[in-house]
Each structure stands twice: as structure tokens, then as C-alpha cells.
Amino acid sequence: MLGGTGVLKKIVMKFGGTSVATGENIRRVASLIADYVGQGYGVVAVVSALEGATDQLVEAMEQAKRGNKDYVYEFRQKIFGKHLTTAGKAIEDSHIRGEIEQILKTTLDELEKVLVGIIYVGELTPKSKASILSFGERLSAPILWGALRDLELNAQYYTGGEAGIVTDLNFEEANPLMNVTKYQVREKLEPLLEKGVVPVIAGYIAATQDGVITTLGRGGSDYTATIIGAAIAADEVWIWKDVDGLMTTDPKIVPTAKMLPELSFQEATEMAIFGAKAIHPRALEPAMEENIPVRIRNVFNPENQGTLIVKEQKIKHGDAVKAITLIKDVALVNVSGTGMVGTPGTAAKVFDVLGKHNVNILMISQSVSEANISFITRRNLLETTVNALEIAFLGGRLIHEVTAEDDVCVVAVVGAGMKGTPGVASKVFTAVAQRGINVRMIAQGSSELNISFVVKEKDGEEAVRALHEEFKLDKI
Ligand code: ADP
Numbered sequence: 431m432l433g434g435t436g437v438l439k440k441i442v443m444k445f446g447g448t449s450v451a452t453g454e455n456i457r458r459v460a461s462l463i464a465d466y467v468g469q470g471y472g473v474v475a476v477v478s479a480l481e482g483a484t485d486q487l488v489e490a491m492e493q494a495k496r497g498n499k500d501y502v503y504e505f506r507q508k509i510f511g512k513h514l515t516t517a518g519k520a521i522e523d524s525h526i527r528g529e530i531e532q533i534l535k536t537t538l539d540e541l542e543k544v545l546v547g548i549i550y551v552g553e554l555t556p557k558s559k560a561s562i563l564s565f566g567e568r569l570s571a572p573i574l575w576g577a578l579r580d581l582e583l584n585a586q587y588y589t590g591g592e593a594g595i596v597t598d599l600n601f602e603e604a605n606p607l608m609n610v611t612k613y614q615v616r617e618k619l620e621p622l623l624e625k626g627v628v629p630v631i632a633g634y635i636a637a638t639q640d641g642v643i644t645t646l647g648r649g650g651s652d653y654t655a656t657i658i659g660a661a662i663a664a665d666e667v668w669i670w671k672d673v674d675g676l677m678t679t680d681p682k683i684v685p686t687a688k689m690l691p692e693l694s695f696q697e698a699t700e701m702a703i704f705g706a707k708a709i710h711p712r713a714l715e716p717a718m719e720e721n722i723p724v725r726i727r728n729v730f731n732p733e734n735q736g737t738l739i740v741k742e743q744k745i746k747h748g749d750a751v752k753a754i755t756l757i758k759d760v761a762l763v764n765v766s767g768t769g770m771v772g773t774p775g776t777a778a779k780v781f782d783v784l785g786k787h788n789v790n791i792l793m794i795s796q797s798v799s800e801a802n803i804s805f806i807t808r809r810n811l812l813e814t815t816v817n818a819l820e821i822a823f824l825g826g827r828l829i830h831e832v833t834a835e836d837d838v839c840v841v842a843v844v845g846a847g848m849k850g851t852p853g854v855a856s857k858v859f860t861a862v863a864q865r866g867i868n869v870r871m872i873a874q875g876s877s878e879l880n881i882s883f884v885v886k887e888k889d890g891e892e893a894v895r896a897l898h899e900e901f902k903l904d905k906i
């Protein structure tokens with residue numbers, strides 16, 4: 431017996447969008463949970479929105495902002511139909527199904543009201559966006575809850591906020607206030623696990639101290655899972671996906687990509703930050719702090735043990751490079767002006783302006799002449815970035831021009847063994863050059879865990895394939 435809860439092991443299991451894409455998938459997930467509960471595990475289930483639902487909510491809120499009433503009403507019908515069909519297939523017992531259908535209807539009525547409100551005011555605020563984006567998980571989690579009860583498991587459904595996750599007011603990419611969160615989540619969930627109840631938590635969403643809904647950033651259900659794992663001192667957090675684990679690269683780009691059986695928190699974080707979509711960039715933080723192993727596993731192949739992410743990295747000779755990643759939704763911004771030459775503090779001023787506008791920088795480079803600074807930011811922040819810089823600097827002496835390119839992407843080569851291994855960079859750039867790909871900008875993280883560079887978006891996948899081949903990652 432571990433953790434004093436009377437269960438064999440406490441595992442937080444997160445199920446992603448594809449794992450719960452259909453009613454059949456939800457049944458599969460429910461019986462997987464039932465299996466582990468049957469073996470004596472204490473399971474907390476964290477669930478994402480049905481595949482594509484969050485993207486559809488993004489589109490619906492944009493249409494609402496533009497005043498497109500027809501779109502909003504049609505959308506409501508479509509999303510209701512989709513969830514009803516899913517619930518219909520996931521839950522056999524007509525009584526339970528009826529109860530869940532009622533929850534879906536009430537929740538969608540609320541969504542419709544929010545969207546209609548947006549149509550009238552013609553404006554989206556971070557707060558209203560988070561509210562709308564929360565509905566994907568608020569609709570999917572009750573269905574899994576119903577499916578578990580259908581299998582005669584004792585289960586309870588909560589939103590992230592109800593489970594005790596409290597965040598700051600950064601509504602779309604909120605930061606959990608870990609101390610209070612840990613306390614509240616533990617108080618809420620421990621007694622349930624004691625009683626053999628499976629808590630089903632809507633991932634991705636949380637709440638401010640006043641109870642207003644926030645979200646943890648796109649892909650944030652992974653983060654929900656590790657926050658909860660840290661709070662209840664879980665034995666492991668399992669992130670169930672539609673891939674066997676973290677791979678040497680996105681298998682959608684290189685079908686021969688191999689699964690990495692073990693990675694350090696640092697390496698996996700580096701991969702996540704640099705675009706391995708399989709895990710949310712911040713999700714490993716809470717697990718790392720509490721030293722809770724995280725496992726990425728395949729819901730469609732549960733025999734496979736997946737990728738285990740742990741504290742101690744085992745660097746084996748010859749595996750300097752472990753993975754190649756690609757970030758597509760970025761833009762390159764170039765700030766230039768002869769006034770910058772030899773003027774101390776220019777970079778600080780630029781980044782101060784960006785910081786004040788909540789613009790995160792992924793990569794920076796400054797030319798030797800000092801007449802320009804280039805950096806990479808998320809594409810959806812490009813307008814904010816350029817506007818902020820123009821307002822702050824144009825007309826002044828320091829900076830004369832701000833230009834941007836939005837058709838670029840970042841390719842990163844990741845691996846702890848690169849540290850102190852000479853020649854990796856030259857191999858990288860030779861391989862890319864041999865394919866005739868032009869490199870626009872280069873950066874090496876000071877951690878030496880990655881080398882990243884920028885190419886035109888059309889060349890990104892080809893660069894990934896070139897490097898996967900060069901480092902023989904399909905042979906590991
Ligand atoms: P979920 O809905 O379960 O959160 P995501 O779609 O967010 O799943 O992430 C899983 C997808 O990430 C995979 O289908 C795969 O195409 C993609 N992916 C990108 N890079 C990697 C990688 N290095 N390893 C595994 N999957 C990756």
C-alpha cells in the first residue's frame with residue numbers, strides 16, 4: 431500500500447483528443463480505466479475535448495466576433511449533434527445517458543449565450559475567449575463520466591476549477607498558483623481515491639481565485655494531469671495518446687520515426703518547447719519538481735510501455751542527437767537601425783516592450799554589426815508584436831525599421847548528449863545545405879540540449895527528414 435490512500439498505486443491518466451474522439455474510443459478508455467481500478471490502482475482521469483472541438487470553438491468565436499449569427503446557430507446544432515452521437519455510443523444505460531444528455535444540453539445553452547453575447551458586443555477579450563474555449567472539455571468530460579458509470583465504476587465529474595486548480599488572471603495561458611492548488615486538489619481528490627471513486631476532471635481549464643474560468647494554453651490537458659499528479663503525489667502520470675510515446679520526430683512527417691523508451695525531464699521539455707506536439711511545453715514542470723515519472727502511452731496499443739520521462743538521464747555513447755522537432759506557427763521579426771550600433775541596452779529595451787505585451791520569444795539572434803536584432807515569436811502574436819514595437823520605437827533615433835516574415839518555421843535538433851560533443855552543428859547544417867535549404871537564422875540554447883534554426887515554412891518538413899536520416903534516428 432502506497433501513499434496512505436489504501437490503493438496499490440496512484441496514477442493520473444490523461445486522455446487526449448484522439449483518445450476520446452468517438453463514442454467507441456470513449457468506451458475503450460473507460461474499460462482501460464476499469465481494468466486498472468480492478469487491479470487495485472487509484473486512478474484520476476483527466477480528459478481533453480473531443481478531437482477538433484477546441485479548434486471549432488476558436489472558429490466559432492471568431493465568427494461570433496464578426497457578427498455571423500447563422501454560423502453560431504449552425505455551430506451549436508453541429509456540436510450538439512456530435513456530442514449526442516458520441517454519448518449515445520459511449521453509454522449504454524439509458525438512464526445514465528439521459529442524465530448526460532441533459533448536462534450536454536444545459537452546457538450548450540450556456541455556450542450559446544456566451545457566443546450571442548460576443549455577437550452583440552463584437553469583441554473578444556482574453557476572459558471571454560477562455561470562457562468559450564473551456565466548453566470542449568466541459569462537454570467531453572461528462573461523457574467519459576457517464577461511460578465509467580455505465581461500467582459500474584464509482585466516478586465523479588469535476589471541471590479543473592472544481593477540482594481545485596487555481597490560476598492567475600492570464601486567462602488564455604494561465605499560470606497555476608501551485609501552493610493553494612496543491613492543497614485544494616489534495617483535499618478534494620484524496621478522500622475520493624480512498625473510497626475507490628474515480629475522479630473525472632475536465633482538462634485544460636481552471637479558475638481564478640474568484641472562480642472565473644481560465645485555460646492553461648492550447649494542449650493544456652497534459653498540464654492539468656501533471657498539476658494533479660504533483661498535488662496528490664501520484665506514483666506516475668500517464669499521458670495516453672494516439673502514438674506509442676515520444677518519437678524521434680513527428681511520425682506524420684517521418685513514418686519510420688522510432689519511439690524513445692526513456693528520456694530525461696530536461697530533454698522531453700526541450701522537445702516539447704521546440705514543437706514535439708505530443709506534450710504541452712509546461713506540463714513537465716510540476717512532475718519534475720515533485721520527481722513524479724511521466725509516461726506517454728498509446729491508447730490504441732496499451733501493451734506498449736511507452737516513453738518514460740524521468741529525472742536521471744542515461745546518456746549512452748553515440749546518441750548525441752535524440753530527436754528532431756518542428757514548430758510551424760511562428761514568425762520572424764527583424765528590428766534594425768544604425769542607431770542601435772554601440773548603444774548599450776538596445777536589446778533590453780526591445781525585450782522590455784515585448785514583455786509588457788506578454789510576447790514570448792522563442793529564439794533571438796543579433797548580427798555582429800549590431801545593426802539588427804532578429805527574433806522568433808508565435809505567429810498569432812505577430813500583429814501585437816509589430817504594433818508594440820512600432821509604437822514604442824518608430825520616430826525615435828534607435829530603431830528605424832521593423833519587418834516581419836510569417837512564412838517561416840523552426841527546426842530543432844534535441845539531445846542531452848550533444849553537450850560537449852563537437853561536430854554536431856556542422857553535421858546539421860551540411861545535411862540541410864545538401865538539400866538546397868536556406869537557413870535564415872540559427873541559435874544554440876545555452877543548455878546545449880538543442881540546436882535550432884529557422885527555414886522557410888515550405889522547407890521545414892524536408893529539413894526534418896534530412897536530419898532524421900543524417901543522424902540515423904530510424905536505426906536507434
Ligand atoms: P492529444 O490530443 O492526445 O493531446 P496531440 O495531437 O496533441 O495529442 O499530440 C499527439 C500528436 O503529436 C501525434 O499524433 C504526433 O503526430 C504529434 N507529434 C509531433 N511530434 C511528435 C514526437 N516527437 N513524438 C510523438 N508525437 C509527435
Ligand code: ASP
Binds near residue numbers: 446567634
Ligand atoms: N482541448 C485543448 C486543446 O485542443 C486542450 C488539450 O487538448 O489538451 O488545445
Ligand code: MG
Binds near residue numbers: 649708
Ligand atoms: Mg495535445
